[in-house]
Structures are given as structure tokens and as C-alpha cells.
Amino acid sequence: MSQLAERLRAGLPADAVLTDPDVTSSYAHDMASFCPAGIPGAVVLPRTAEEVRHVMRTATELRVPVVPQGARTGLSGAANAPEGGIVLSLLRMNRVLEIDPVNRIAVVEPGVVNADLSKAVAAYGLTYPPDPSSWEQCTIGGNIGTASGGLCCVKYGVTAEYVLELEVVLADGRLLRTGRRTAKGVAGYDLTRLFVGSEGTLGVVVKAVLALKPAPPPQLVLAAEFGSAAAAGEAVCRIMAEGHTPSMLELMDRPTIAAVNAMTRMGLPETTEALLLAAFDTPDPAADLAAVGELxxxxxxxxxxxxxxxxxxxxxxxxxxxxxxxxxxxKGTTMIDDVCVPRSRLAELLEGVAAIADRHGLTIGVCAHAGDGNTHPTVCFDSTDPEECRRARISFDEIMELGLELGGTITGEHGVGVLKKEWMARELGPVGMEVQRGIKRVLDPLGILNPGTLF
Structure with missing residues (x-):
């Protein structure tokens, strides 16, 4: 370990290499439950791409695993440290390098916080639409790593649709540029999309060129109460079938409403089975809300x-x-599922989760990006109760199985990480997994980048 620290310090400032176990242990894991994590041998906090290249060259020479990290707000264990390995924290690479209102792009480093980017581009009358619920803490690098989404995805899309160009440090320290700043471009394979959602297993993003949109008008919101999941699901189907494009279409079930009331005293209607929130940022949002209200x-x-x-x-x-x-x-601890199903089967997912909760005697609340079918069933449990932990884990797996049975996917925006890799193999099948592993071998032949994640 002393050799590792010595080699790292040869190319990094003294304050950029942390080895005290009491300090490094605080970088050991993200926010996911049931995911193993070790104590890193070193935590490095570079400020430049060249410093990241030094870290990766050192890791390759010494055959030491590396896990890139952002703000550790992830929910799948993808940022968890390997025992004795290197945690590569990118939080100090936090500059907005350029905002170009003509080409509608922003050039940023990976440690830029999502909300800070939004504030910076707002001064130009622009917006960066992807808005994960942790947008005030999460970083752009983490958003790219997990291909994150957010509340506005139903109208504006997800992170992958806004990443135009990347600079990536590969496992051996080489610097790769992918994509382009132009509005069009089809030269070669789309390597940019390959890295978006790769969860730090293929390379380390050190710079990103992001597409921006004109800032929309202020949105208006409608709340609709439903006595059943089926009725709420039917409303979602009618809204989308009629051609409406809400800026948000969100749903909370009864357990979620009760939890929100307990925390905030907001007085939301706890007798309803589902609360649907529809928002419009159109030129005449009141008219759109009236039409959706009728539906x-x-x-x-x-x-x-x-x-x-x-x-x-x-x-x-x-x-x-x-x-x-x-x-x-x-209950103090949660496991947050991230199952995405076709909109037409949203009600079946909600009803199925309720049945799973009853079967295992657990509180499982569902909040959802209803407009794109991305649900977040959240299993609440007491982590000090072994029996309750066992039931929580079983119910989590049953929800993922239900999602696949309904024609969905095990993750819409949180990623696979450590938590869901067995389920990824089930979803993709043997041929799909063979291709995935082949790509990994080309870019990371020693397997030092985020080992144990995805595979």
C-alpha cells in the first residue's frame, strides 16, 4: 500500500491522495443497501485530466482496481470501493468551462453539480433538462455514468440524449475523445452513447459537451386523485394517447402519500390510492391542464x-x-427499485407491488415517472432486524421479476451496479452478456475499472 501511495503522489498534489483509513472509509459506498464495499487503499481527488491519466497509468502498472466516484448519490452500489483499491473522486473537477448560446452547448468537467449547471445556463436563457431527484447534490459525471433521468423525461428525454461529446481517460491512461459538437454527425460507431450508462467500467469521463435547450415558460401543475391504481393507469394512457406532452407526469401511491404527510405535514389526501401530478410548460398551460383534467x-x-x-x-x-x-x-432504511414498464402496464405494476407488500408484511411505496413508465418501488425496512432484511431482499427481487414479466426492464435510470447484476444477465440473455463482456475486454483488458459492477 505504501508503494501505491508513493506512486500516486509522484504525479498528484500532496492534498490529492488520502490514505488514512478513518478518512478513506467515508468514500466506501453510495446510497444503496445490500451492496458489499471495501475500505479503499487510497482516495485520490484530481483536478485535471492529466492527473486522472496518471492515476490510471499507476493503477495499470500495479494492477490495482479503480472505482470512479461523483457525489455518491447512486442507488445501485456502482460507486462502492474495492478493498485496497483506488477511489477516484472527481468532485474537484467541478468547472463549467464554456457556455455557448449560439450552438446551445455547455462544456463541463465531471464534478459539476447538476443544479449548478442549471443555474449557470439559466443566465443565458437556456436550460439543461435532465433533472434527477438528487439534482442539488449529484454530479454530471455520475449522471453520465448511470444515464440518469428525472422528472421531466416524459417531454425532454434523458441524459444520453444531451451528451454530444466526451473526453474519457481509458484504463491504461490514454485519452479518448468521442462524439462531436455539431448538431449532426455519423462518422464511426457511436462511442459516446457507449460510455453513457457504463457506470465507470469502461473509462473515466473528464470532460463533457452537453446540449442545451431554450428555457421553457413557467409550468402549471394539476393534481388528480384516484381510487385505484387501475384508474390512474387508465388516465396516463388516455393523456398520452390523446397526444398531450406534459413536462411532467408523476404518480405517488397511498403508502408514499402517507410517508410524505408524516414527514412534511402537507395534508395530502391519504384516502386516495394514487395521486397523479401533470404539468405543462406550454404557451397556454391552463388550457392543457383543463383538457387533461377532463381525461x-x-x-x-x-x-x-x-x-x-x-x-x-x-x-x-x-x-x-x-x-x-x-x-x-x-423504517430508517430503504431499497429503491427502478423498474420501467410500458405505460400501458403501469397499473399492473402498481397492483403487483401492492400484493408483494401485503405478502411480505412490508411497507412498499411507489413513486413514478408515470409518463414514461419508470417506477421507483421503495421497500422500507428495519436494517437491524435480520428477518425484515430477508423479506425486504426477497420483495425487491420479486418486484424486478414482475417488471420483466410485464415487458419492462430492471432499471430505467439508476443503473445496474452491484445490486442488480444477476438480474441484468437475466434480462439481456447469454448472447447479450457475451457481447457486453467483449466490449469490456477491449477497453479494460485487465479488468481494473470498477470490477464487480455490471458483471
């Missing part, structure tokens, strides 16, 4: 409440924004 009523909504202004809209969305934190407070 919700026709699908069986018991009450429809449109906001009259931006302040009321933010109040309605506040509960959705704190939903995951509120569910964590129920």
Missing part, C-alpha cells in the same frame, strides 16, 4: 385540482420531490 375525470378521478399559478404548482410538486426521503424515514 382524468373520464378515467375515474375522484377529484381534480389545477394550480392557478407557479407558486401553487411548486406546492403541489413539493411532496413528490421529497417522496424518497419520506419513505426512508418510515
Amino acid at each position: 382524468c375525470a373520464a378515467a375515474g378521478a375522484t377529484q381534480v385540482v389545477p394550480a392557478e399559478d407557479a407558486a401553487e404548482s411548486e406546492m403541489l410538486l413539493a411532496g413528490r420531490r421529497v417522496a424518497l426521503s419520506a419513505l426512508e424515514a418510515v
Whole structure:
């Protein structure tokens, strides 16, 4: 270990290499439960791409595993440290290098916080749409690593659609540039998309060119209550089938509403089985809300409440924004599933999760990006109770199995990490896994980048 630290310090500032176990242990894991993590031999905090290249050259020479990290807000264990390995924290590479309003791009380092980028581009009348629920803490590098989404994906899409160009340090320290800044370009394989969602297993992103959009008008929000998951699912189907494009279409089930009320005292209606929140940032959002309100009523909504202004809209969305934190407070620990199903089968997923919760005697709340079928069933449990932990893990797996049975996927935006790699193999099948491993071998032949993640 002393040799590792010595070699790392040869190309890094003194304060960029941490080896005290009391300090390095704080970098050991992300926010996922049931994922093993070790104590890293060293934590490095580079500020430049050249320093990252030095880290990777050193790791290759010494055959030491490396795990790239951002803010560690991930939920699949993809940022967990290997025992004795290197944690490559990119938090100090946090500069917005360029904002170009003509070409509508931003050039950023991986440690830029999502919310900070949003504030920076807002000064130019622009927006960076991907907005994970942890947007005030999570970094762009982490968003790229997990191909993250957010509340606005139903209209504006996910991270992969906004990454135009990357600079990536490969496992052996070489610097690769992928993509281009132009609006069009099809020269060669799309290596940029390959790295988006690769969870640090193929290379380390050190710079990204991101597409921007003109800032939309303020949105208005509508809340609709439903007496059943089936009715809420029917409303989602009607809204999308009629050609509406909401800026958000979010859902919370009854356990989630109860948890939010317990935390915030917001007074959301706990007698309803599902609360649907629809938002529009169109030139005439009130008209769009009126049309969607009629569709919700026709699908069986018991009450429809449109906001009259931006302040009321933010109040309605506040509960959705704190939903995951509120569910964590129920028992102190959660396992957050990330199952995405076709919109037409959303109600079946909600009903199936409720049955799983009843069967195992657990609280499982579901909040969802209903507009794109991406659900977050959240299993609440007491981590000090071994029996409850066992039931939590079983229910988590049953939810993933249900998602696949409904024609969905085991992860829509949180990634596979350590938590779901057995399920990824089931979803992709043997041929798909063979191709995935082949790509990994080409870019990381020694297997030192984030070993144990995905495979």
C-alpha cells in the first residue's frame, strides 16, 4: 500500500491522495443497501485530466482496481470501493468551462453539480433538462455514468440524449475523445452513447459537451386523485394517447402519500390510492391542464385540482420531490427499485407491488415517472432486524421479476451496479452478456475499472 501511495503522489498534489483509513472509509459506498464495499487503499481527488491519466497509468502498472466516484448519490452500489483499491473522486473537477448560446452547448468537467449547471445556463436563457431527484447534490459525471433521468423525461428525454461529446481517460491512461459538437454527425460507431450508462467500467469521463435547450415558460401543475391504481393507469394512457406532452407526469401511491404527510405535514389526501401530478410548460398551460383534467375525470378521478399559478404548482410538486426521503424515514432504511414498464402496464405494476407488500408484511411505496413508465418501488425496512432484511431482499427481487414479466426492464435510470447484476444477465440473455463482456475486454483488458459492477 505504501508503494501505491508513493506512486500516486509522484504525479498528484500532496492534498490529492488520502490514505488514512478513518478518512478513506467515508468514500466506501453510495446510497444503496445490500451492496458489499471495501475500505479503499487510497482516495485520490484530481483536478485535471492529466492527473486522472496518471492515476490510471499507476493503477495499470500495479494492477490495482479503480472505482470512479461523483457525489455518491447512486442507488445501485456502482460507486462502492474495492478493498485496497483506488477511489477516484472527481468532485474537484467541478468547472463549467464554456457556455455557448449560439450552438446551445455547455462544456463541463465531471464534478459539476447538476443544479449548478442549471443555474449557470439559466443566465443565458437556456436550460439543461435532465433533472434527477438528487439534482442539488449529484454530479454530471455520475449522471453520465448511470444515464440518469428525472422528472421531466416524459417531454425532454434523458441524459444520453444531451451528451454530444466526451473526453474519457481509458484504463491504461490514454485519452479518448468521442462524439462531436455539431448538431449532426455519423462518422464511426457511436462511442459516446457507449460510455453513457457504463457506470465507470469502461473509462473515466473528464470532460463533457452537453446540449442545451431554450428555457421553457413557467409550468402549471394539476393534481388528480384516484381510487385505484387501475384508474390512474387508465388516465396516463388516455393523456398520452390523446397526444398531450406534459413536462411532467408523476404518480405517488397511498403508502408514499402517507410517508410524505408524516414527514412534511402537507395534508395530502391519504384516502386516495394514487395521486397523479401533470404539468405543462406550454404557451397556454391552463388550457392543457383543463383538457387533461377532463381525461382524468373520464378515467375515474375522484377529484381534480389545477394550480392557478407557479407558486401553487411548486406546492403541489413539493411532496413528490421529497417522496424518497419520506419513505426512508418510515423504517430508517430503504431499497429503491427502478423498474420501467410500458405505460400501458403501469397499473399492473402498481397492483403487483401492492400484493408483494401485503405478502411480505412490508411497507412498499411507489413513486413514478408515470409518463414514461419508470417506477421507483421503495421497500422500507428495519436494517437491524435480520428477518425484515430477508423479506425486504426477497420483495425487491420479486418486484424486478414482475417488471420483466410485464415487458419492462430492471432499471430505467439508476443503473445496474452491484445490486442488480444477476438480474441484468437475466434480462439481456447469454448472447447479450457475451457481447457486453467483449466490449469490456477491449477497453479494460485487465479488468481494473470498477470490477464487480455490471458483471
